[in-house]
Amino acid sequence: MDERTKAYLAGIIDGEGTITLTRLHKNQTPSPVVSVSNTHLPLLQWIKERAGGAISSKNRSKPHHTISYVWSIRHDKAIHLLKEIKKYLLIKKKHADLVVLEYKKVTHRAGKYTPEMLRKKNALVQKIRKLNQR
Numbered sequence: 001m002d003e004r005t006k007a008y009l010a011g012i013i014d015g016e017g018t019i020t021l022t023r024l025h026k027n028q029t030p031s032p033v034v035s036v037s038n039t040h041l042p043l044l045q046w047i048k049e050r051a052g053g054a055i056s057s058k059n060r061s062k063p064h065h066t067i068s069y070v071w072s073i074r075h076d077k078a079i080h081l082l083k084e085i086k087k088y089l090l091i092k093k094k095h096a097d098l099v100v101l102e103y104k105k106v107t108h109r110a111g112k113y114t115p116e117m118l119r120k121k122n123a124l125v126q127k128i129r130k131l132n133q134r
Helices: 003-016 041-051 075-088 093-102 115-132
Strands: 017-022 031-038 054-057 069-074
Touching (some): 003 041, 003 075, 017 093, 031 041, 031 075, 041 054, 069 075
Antiparallel strands (some): 017 031, 031 069, 054 069
């Protein structure tokens, strides 16, 4: 990805995106996710072509609502993307720094956690959630 594309993508994530730690399944610990929700599918396709990830549609809560979509990238691919774009982030730079600098320190490769390791990982999750509050 060239620097211009990285900067543009960072702007989209700053304005429309989310950087968080979440779990896919109940028995997993939270892992990094970068996502962008939007009603303009071509924008999300543009992101996917450059950064990878997946696009899914969201359920409409009311029939008159416009169909919306979510592009997301997870796990190590999300960390790699954040490393690439974090120097261009303004609003979500703290989120990216926490994920890039701290996530691997509190994550056990085999998924087996001591109570202390789990406490540290949950503390990181709480820091990121606090940043995501409006």
